[in-house]
Amino acid sequence: MIYRPERIRFFDCPLDLVSPTQLLQRAQEAAHGGDPVRIEGLNVAKLIDARVQGLLRDALDEAELVHIDGSGISAGLRWLGVNPPARRAGIDLMQDLCGQAAQSGVGVYLLGARPAIVLAAAQRLREMFPGLHIAGTSDGYFRDDEVTHVVAAIRNSGARYLFVGISSPKKELFLQRHWYELGVALAMGVGGSFDVVSGMLPRAPLLMQRFGMEWMFRLWLEPRRLFARYLRTNCAYLLLLLRARMSRRHRSRAIVRTGA
Secondary structure, three states: OOOOOEEEEEOOEEEEEOOHHHHHHHHHHHHOOOOOEEEEEEOHHHHHHHHHOHHHHHHHHHOOEEEEOOHHHHHHHHHOOOOOOOOOOHHHHHHHHHHHHHHHOOEEEEEEOOHHHHHHHHHHHHHHOOOOEEEEEEOOOOOHHHHHHHHHHHHHHOOOEEEEEOOOOHHHHHHHHHHHHHOOOEEEEOOOHHHHHOOOOOOOOHHHHHOOOHHHHHHHHOHHHHHHHHHHHHHHHHHHHHHHHHOHHHHHHHEEEEEO
16 A cells, blocks of 8 residues: 655645655555655755746656655754654665665666766665666766657666756756656655765765754865855745744745645
């Protein structure tokens, strides 16, 4: 029986109140003949962008599951009186799913990053999860006229799990537009996870991970690329939270229960 989590709208973005265990259960069902599932993660930057980018918001709306990826989402929900399920960062969830795939024998496809990085990430995942079958890899630097070939390569690989390591909104729009052509049971956007898994970028220390401060570590690593983005999105999110906290009318609009 397929688990149907409660879906809410959080500042007009879809969000499923689903635990990591339930996500893995849903993936297992999909891999063994259940309904295919797209998994997208919601963090602060994506929430703010989706509020003004209709195409991105539509792609999230159509995803079967949108889980809590960023710690800021969990903190915001708690501040507005919602007890969220446990958060699982996208990179950790990807590795959980690779462990599951290794145990059940289903193939995995990696799409994204530069050629050397996606190959290194595939090798590292094989080392981490003995028996994991990497059905194929492709880098993320393909032109629009190459999309058909990329989709065909994924479909012909026989992979059941697809991880897309491309930035937003490109990865969400790719999955939305080609979902029924890919032939996979599960697809998940994982952003820059391949860079970290491959060893190209370090990950935040465990203490920072535990306290939801990985964004600060990434900012320290790449200040020129991330400072303006984080300043814009974090400030916009804080203003949304403050307005919802101080106004019952805005709070009722901030969290809307939509059901399963």
